[in-house]
Amino acid sequence: MSGSPVETSGWIRRFHPAPAAPVRLVCFPHAGGSASYYFPVSKALSSVADVQVLQYPGRQDRLAVPFTESMDELADTVTAVLRQRPDLPLALFGHSMGATLAFEVAARLEREGVDLLGFFASGRRAPASVVDEQVHSASDAQLISHVKKLSGNNALDDPDIADMVLPAIRSDYRSTETYRYRPGTRLTCPLYALTGDNDPQVSPVEAREWGEYTTGPFEMEVFEGGHFFFDTAPREPLDYMARRLADLAA
Numbered sequence: 001m002s003g004s005p006v007e008t009s010g011w012i013r014r015f016h017p018a019p020a021a022p023v024r025l026v027c028f029p030h031a032g033g034s035a036s037y038y039f040p041v042s043k044a045l046s047s048v049a050d051v052q053v054l055q056y057p058g059r060q061d062r063l064a065v066p067f068t069e070s071m072d073e074l075a076d077t078v079t080a081v082l083r084q085r086p087d088l089p090l091a092l093f094g095h096s097m098g099a100t101l102a103f104e105v106a107a108r109l110e111r112e113g114v115d116l117l118g119f120f121a122s123g124r125r126a127p128a129s130v131v132d133e134q135v136h137s138a139s140d141a142q143l144i145s146h147v148k149k150l151s152g153n154n155a156l157d158d159p160d161i162a163d164m165v166l167p168a169i170r171s172d173y174r175s176t177e178t179y180r181y182r183p184g185t186r187l188t189c190p191l192y193a194l195t196g197d198n199d200p201q202v203s204p205v206e207a208r209e210w211g212e213y214t215t216g217p218f219e220m221e222v223f224e225g226g227h228f229f230f231d232t233a234p235r236e237p238l239d240y241m242a243r244r245l246a247d248l249a250a
Helices: 035-045 071-083 097-111 140-151 159-177 204-213 235-249
Strands: 024-028 050-054 090-095 118-122 191-196 218-223
Touching (some): 140 159, 191 204, 204 218
Parallel strands (some): 024 050
């Protein structure tokens, strides 16, 4: 990417600043997700990490900011944002689409010489696993049905809410479904795969394939729940992440 400066002010949210923490955890939201969804994650992990959450364009207070057109473009920009925050050792956490994006950012940072403490991939198949669902091309009704099946959230039944958030969901699915892994791309940091035991998007067998994407240590944990197991049974995965972050920082 070019060496031109990147505007960082809109990208990062810090709900529970912890500048004295030994590690910074950057959270990458799922498709259609916003930073505020990760407020409980930030709160739960604030004792072990300075948690920062990405706010993608086209949602909440960035509603007027144009969507990013591709996963690569988004990864390039986020890498530039994080490059300007070198004051703490860094770990990345991504859920669903966020796991793919975080992987691409992690690979870029490592190529630039950044030593990541760890990478948490949650609720997502490994990068080279392609399922041609074409959700981003579906009708609004089909897209709403798909999202409700994953989340159990009926908020999209409200036409006003649907009109506001569907463009972001569709854009994120387009970026995810047109993404293609570059063969040979691997990390060197510890990689932790988290998945729900009843996730229709990724099986434990598929989640275990993440182990092929790092030369460092790999660990997988299966938790009770579906695609959004952090919603339905958050204590166990959050406790797990807190322990691993403490271990990495030590």
